[in-house]
Structure formats: structure tokens, C-alpha cells
Amino acid sequence: MKTDTHQVPQGEGKGRTIVLTLVMAVITVVMFSQGKMPQDPKEMIALVLTLLFANTLFFLLLYTGRTDRYRAIYFSTFAVSLIISFVSHMFEARGSMSLSETKILQCEVPFCHLVIPMTLVPMAITKTIIFPGSLLGKYASIASMFVIWIGATLALGRGFCSWVCFYGGLDDGFSRVLKRPVIRNINPKWIYLPFAVLLLVALTAAVYLSPVYCSWLCPFKAVTEFQAVTSTKILIQTIIFVGLFIGLVIVLPILTKKRTQCAFLCPFGAMQSLTNKINVFDVRIDKEKCVKCKRCIQVCPTLSMSEESLEQGCARITCMKCGKCIDNCPKGAISYHIKGTDIPGKRNAYRLLFLFAAFLFLAIFSSHIIQDGIVRVLKLITTGSMIS
Amino acid sequence: MQGFFLGLSSGLTCVAYCTPVLVPYMLGEGKGIAHNFAALAQFLLGRLAGYLAFAFVAWLINLSVLERLESKGLLIGALYIIFSSFLMIYAFFKTDAPCAARSIGHIAGKIKASLLIPAMAGLLSGIAFCPPFLLAMTHAADKGSLSYSLFFFLMFFIGTSVFFIPMPFIGALRRFQALQIIGKMAAGIVGLYYLYAGIIAVVAGVKGI
Ligand code: SF4
Ligand code: SF4
Numbered sequence: 001m002k003t004d005t006h007q008v009p010q011g012e013g014k015g016r017t018i019v020l021t022l023v024m025a026v027i028t029v030v031m032f033s034q035g036k037m038p039q040d041p042k043e044m045i046a047l048v049l050t051l052l053f054a055n056t057l058f059f060l061l062l063y064t065g066r067t068d069r070y071r072a073i074y075f076s077t078f079a080v081s082l083i084i085s086f087v088s089h090m091f092e093a094r095g096s097m098s099l100s101e102t103k104i105l106q107c108e109v110p111f112c113h114l115v116i117p118m119t120l121v122p123m124a125i126t127k128t129i130i131f132p133g134s135l136l137g138k139y140a141s142i143a144s145m146f147v148i149w150i151g152a153t154l155a156l157g158r159g160f161c162s163w164v165c166f167y168g169g170l171d172d173g174f175s176r177v178l179k180r181p182v183i184r185n186i187n188p189k190w191i192y193l194p195f196a197v198l199l200l201v202a203l204t205a206a207v208y209l210s211p212v213y214c215s216w217l218c219p220f221k222a223v224t225e226f227q228a229v230t231s232t233k234i235l236i237q238t239i240i241f242v243g244l245f246i247g248l249v250i251v252l253p254i255l256t257k258k259r260t261q262c263a264f265l266c267p268f269g270a271m272q273s274l275t276n277k278i279n280v281f282d283v284r285i286d287k288e289k290c291v292k293c294k295r296c297i298q299v300c301p302t303l304s305m306s307e308e309s310l311e312q313g314c315a316r317i318t319c320m321k322c323g324k325c326i327d328n329c330p331k332g333a334i335s336y337h338i339k340g341t342d343i344p345g346k347r348n349a350y351r352l353l354f355l356f357a358a359f360l361f362l363a364i365f366s367s368h369i370i371q372d373g374i375v376r377v378l379k380l381i382t383t384g385s386m387i388s
Numbered sequence: 389m390q391g392f393f394l395g396l397s398s399g400l401t402c403v404a405y406c407t408p409v410l411v412p413y414m415l416g417e418g419k420g421i422a423h424n425f426a427a428l429a430q431f432l433l434g435r436l437a438g439y440l441a442f443a444f445v446a447w448l449i450n451l452s453v454l455e456r457l458e459s460k461g462l463l464i465g466a467l468y469i470i471f472s473s474f475l476m477i478y479a480f481f482k483t484d485a486p487c488a489a490r491s492i493g494h495i496a497g498k499i500k501a502s503l504l505i506p507a508m509a510g511l512l513s514g515i516a517f518c519p520p521f522l523l524a525m526t527h528a529a530d531k532g533s534l535s536y537s538l539f540f541f542l543m544f545f546i547g548t549s550v551f552f553i554p555m556p557f558i559g560a561l562r563r564f565q566a567l568q569i570i571g572k573m574a575a576g577i578v579g580l581y582y583l584y585a586g587i588i589a590v591v592a593g594v595k596g597i
Contacts, residue, residue, distance in 0.1 A: 193569045195573075196571075199574050
């Protein structure tokens with residue numbers, strides 16, 4: 001019997017955890033391998049390691065009852081693998097990370113979900129997608145990203161930003177480097193900045209029919225692909241990308257222990273916050289159990305917990321469903337919840353449902369990227385180069 | 389489209405700074421949506437008159453001063469830098485911003501003809517020397533022709549007006565404060581764009597000397 005002060009985290013029993021992990025193992029074996037075993041030994045090793053990694057983490061998520069700790073390990077591994085895999089691909093395909101004018105004209109730019117808020121209005125007005133990417137191509141095509149986005153949004157709302165986004169694991173990872181934050185007092189008004197950015201990039205994309213955010217503000221250009229520097233304008237853009245990446249993805253997350261890029265800049269995140277309204281899962285606080293220790297407010301990486309949240313019993317609309325507040329609440333007052341049901345209700349069942357949906361998205365979406373990342377690292381170890 | 393775009397962003401600033409001041413004077417409490425719409429129409433007409441007058445002034449400034457200057461680009465660039473810096477400071481770090489509409493409070497106390505107040509508020513907000521307006525003025529003066537100046541300010545008017553349309557229903561907007569903050573920040577980001585445009589113009593101007 002657990003004492004009152006150690007109510008959290010409450011995991012599943014051993015037997016139940018094993019059965020549920022076996023279910024996940026079957027699904028992941030089928031999805032990761034896509035029904036065929038790789039012939040190349042490196043690919044085989046990568047597949048086995050990815051399966052072991054995913055299922056061990058799923059087991060720990062269930063058994064320990066801790067969500068954020070194991071989610072973050074998976075999520076950050078995904079982000080790092082993406083960079084390794086993506087950059088290697090770019091070097092294989094083009095010989096560098098920079099984009100030439102020709103590739104842009106040939107519509108061969110890989111599509112990423114951050115562009116989605118800018119494509120919606122022009123798509124409605126002009127019936128075209130204002131991005132020089134391929135609609136149905138093999139690598140990061142527009143159609144595949146839209147399908148993943150719609151599915152994940154319906155299932156998770158802004159949970160997308162803690163479970164599916166392939167960049168989110170970077171500032172999430174850096175926000176865990178220090179034990180305590182160096183900068184503590186952040187004005188909560190900054191959580192509105194992504195909405196302002198969203199408003200402007202959507203407007204300007206509609207006016208100029210071009211994805212303005214990608215050309216000027218995206219920090220992740222610094223670690224994926226950017227235009228070859230051939231003019232002062234492109235030089236300034238590149239300085240902005242690198243500056244934002246260093247500031248918002250590395251330095252500030254370390255100093256504040258917050259996900260500063262996701263919480264204070266990303267327009268896609270702002271759009272996802274709005275989808276929280278229509279998603280069935282939310283994060284709720286049992287006001288009867290809460291002792292107002294404010295631990296959740298301190299730890300939330302997106303400033304989505306406030307005193308108002310404690311009064312109202314729910315996280316702000318910007319909540320990414322990462323589970324950090326749930327893991328840290330000493331009274332077990334916070335839980336995943338299904339809208340329209342009682343609080344606390346069947347909190348373990350709600351958590352299980354949410355975790356199954358979120359984990360499946362994370363595992364399936366990341367599987368090929370993590371496998372490719374492992375293959376590249378093995379290549380580096382055995383041949384001295386990551387590219388073929 | 390730039391006028392419309394700047395108008396939209398400037399409209400955001402108006403929502404952020406001016407509407408909280410205007411609302412109590414423009415919209416009589418409990419007088420109904422029809423009355424509120426009439427007040428809004430007067431306000432917008434006053435605003436349009438103010439803008440068109442300034443379109444003319446911007447053209448005159450260009451004709452009489454800017455056209456004769458050797459380093460027009462340098463001056464325009466410097467003005468962009470100054471006004472966009474103001475816009476950003478007000479957007480991100482200050483709670484109050486200069487808005488001519490604020491003086492309506494005093495005027496309303498002195499004038500009895502209450503129906504004229506919305507129109508005057510409109511006119512004053514149309515000729516307010518707030519940072520987005522000054523940026524618009526600089527932009528119009530930079531371009532030169534009277535037709536462009538008038539077109540630009542008309543677009544500016546349409547862009548800023550969009551945000552006043554929900555005003556008659558203002559009581560229904562529960563999240564008004566959040567919208568204000570978002571509006572201010574969006575205006576600040578537009579300031580960043582003009583800062584960039586200003587720096588480019590100054591660099592080009594210095595190279596030309
Ligand atoms: S951590 Fe838990 S007990 Fe403390 S304020 Fe938050 S909800 Fe209440
Ligand atoms: S409120 Fe809780 S679940 Fe939501 S983002 Fe903050 S820490 Fe994560």
C-alpha cells in the first residue's frame with residue numbers, strides 16, 4: 001500500500017505491464033519491419049536495437065507510472081536521429097546541406113510540418129501548396145506529412161509537440177541539462193508570442209504566397225537545410241537561423257529549463273494549441289487533492305500551469321501533454337483525462353489510453369528515422385563516413 | 389498588398405492600445421448593437437478622412453522635401469529604423485503606447501454633442517502619430533506618387549478597420565486581454581521587418597554617398 005505522500009507515480013502491476021508491452025511489441029515489430037527482415041547486417045542491428053529501445057521504454061512508462069522521464073529519452077533520441085539521418089541524406093543527394101536555386105525550382109525541398117500553418121490559407125484561396133516540395137515523393141513528401149499531422153492532431157491535439165514533432169526533442173533535451181534553472185522568472189506574456197507569429201506568418205503567406213517563416217525565422221534550418229549563401233539577404237537569413245537555434249534551442253532551454261523554442265516562438269505549436277480544444281484528451285487537476293505547493297507551475301516546460309490553472313482545475317490551452325507536471329505532483333492531483341468524464345475518474349485507464357495513442361505515434365513516426373540514424377552511426381564506426 | 393499588410397498589423401496595434409480606451413466612449417453601455425454599429429460607422433468614416441488627408445500630406449512631403457534630397461534612401465532608412473524601434477519597444481516592453489484616441493476621454497467630458505464623439509475619435513486615430521502610423525507615412529512618402537499614396541492609405545484604412553468590426557460585440561469577447569497582447573506582439577514583429585528594411589536602405593544609402 002503506497003503512503004499518501006508517495007501516491008505518485010502509480011504504475012501498472014507487473015503482469016498487466018508485461019501483457020500490454022507484448023501487445024506493443026507485436027505492433028512495433030510489424031510496423032518497424034514493414035513485414036520484411038532486412039538483409040544488410042547493419043540494418044538488422046538497427047531494427048533490433050530500435051525495437052528493444054521502444055519496448056523497454058514502453059515497459060518502463062507503464063511499470064513506473066512515470067511519463068515524462070521515458071518519453072523525453074525517446075523524444076530526444078528521435079530528434080538527434082533526425083539530424084543525423086537528414087543531414088546524411090542531404091549530403092548523399094546534393095553533396096551539402098545547402099539548397100541550390102535549381103533544387104527549389106525543381107520542387108525538391110523536403111516538407112516539414114512547421115510549414116502547415118502557412119499553407120492552409122493560400123491552399124484555400126488558390127488551391128495550390130506554396131512550398132517547393134514534392135507532393136507524393138519518397139522522402140518527406142507533402143502528402144505524407146499532412147496525413148501524419150491530421151492523424152496525430154485528432155488523436156493528441158498539442159500532444160503532437162511532445163510526442164510526434166521531430167524537432168521538439170532538441171529543446172526538450174537541452175532543458176534537462178542543468179538540475180536547477182539559472183533564469184527563473186519568465187514573464188508569462190511570452191506564451192502569446194507564438195500566436196502573434198502564427199497570425200503574421202499566416203497573413204504574410206496569404207499575401208506573398210510564400211512560406212515567410214521558413215525563409216526568415218525557422219531555427220531548425222541551422223541543422224537541416226538552408227539556402228546557399230549567395231547574397232547579403234541570404235547571409236542575414238542564415239545569421240537569424242543560427243542565432244535563433246543557438247538562443248532558443250540550446251542556450252535558453254539550458255538556462256531556464258523550459259522548451260523556449262516551442263513555448264515562445266513556434267507558430268505550429270500555437271496552431272496545435274488551438275487544436276487542443278477539439279482533442280478528447282486534456283490534463284486536469286483534482287482540486288480536492290491539490291495542496292497548492294506550485295511544484296507543477298515550476299516544472300512545466302511551457303508555462304502551461306499557472307495559479308489560474310490550479311483554481312480552474314485544468315492546464316492552459318498551450319499544454320503539450322508531456323506529463324512532467326503529472327510526474328512531479330507530490331499529491332497525485334494531476335492526471336491525463338478524457339473530456340466529459342469525471343475527475344479523477346479512472347485516471348489509470350485514461351492514462352493508458354492516452355499513452356497507447358501517443359506512444360504509437362512516436363514509435364511509428366520515428367522508427368525509420370531512428371533506424372537510419374543507427375545505420376549511419378554504424379557506418380561511421382566501420383567505414384569512417386556516414387554516407388554511401 | 390503592402391499597405392493592406394501594414395494596415396492589418398497596425399490594426400493589431402490599435403486593438404492592443406486604442407480599443408480599450410475607445411470602447412467606453414464609442415459604445416454607450418446597454419444601447420444595443422444597432423447603436424454600436426452606427427457609432428462604429430462614424431468612427432470609421434472619421435478615420436478614413438484622417439488617413440486620406442495624410443496620404444495627401446505624405447505626397448506633399450515627398451514632392452517638396454524628399455525629392456530634392458540627395459540621400460533620400462538614407463533618410464527613409466533612418467526613419468524606418470527609428471519608428472520600427474519604437475514599435476518594437478512598445479510591443480514587447482511597454483504597457484502603454486501613444487494613441488491619439490486616448491485624448492478622447494478629455495474631449496468627451498467637454499463636448500456635449502455625444503454623437504460626434506465617435507467621428508472625432510476616428511479622425512484623431514486616423515492622424516495619430518503612433519509608431520505604425522509613422523511607419524505608414526514614411527512608406528507612402530518614400531514611394532512618391534499621389535495615387536500610390538492615396539491607394540496605400542486606403543489599404544491601410546481597410547487593414548486597420550478589419551479589427552474594429554467585432555467592436556459592437558466586444559462584450560462577447562471573453563479573451564480580449566489575450567488578443568491585446570497577441571496584437572501588440574504581432575505589431576512588434578512587423579517592427580522587426582521594418583528595422584531590416586531600414587538597415588538595408590541605410591546601408592544602400594551609405595554605399596551611394
Ligand atoms: S504540484 Fe500538485 S499539489 Fe502542487 S500545486 Fe500542482 S497540482 Fe497542486
Ligand atoms: S501542463 Fe503538464 S503536461 Fe502540460 S505541458 Fe505543462 S508539464 Fe507538460
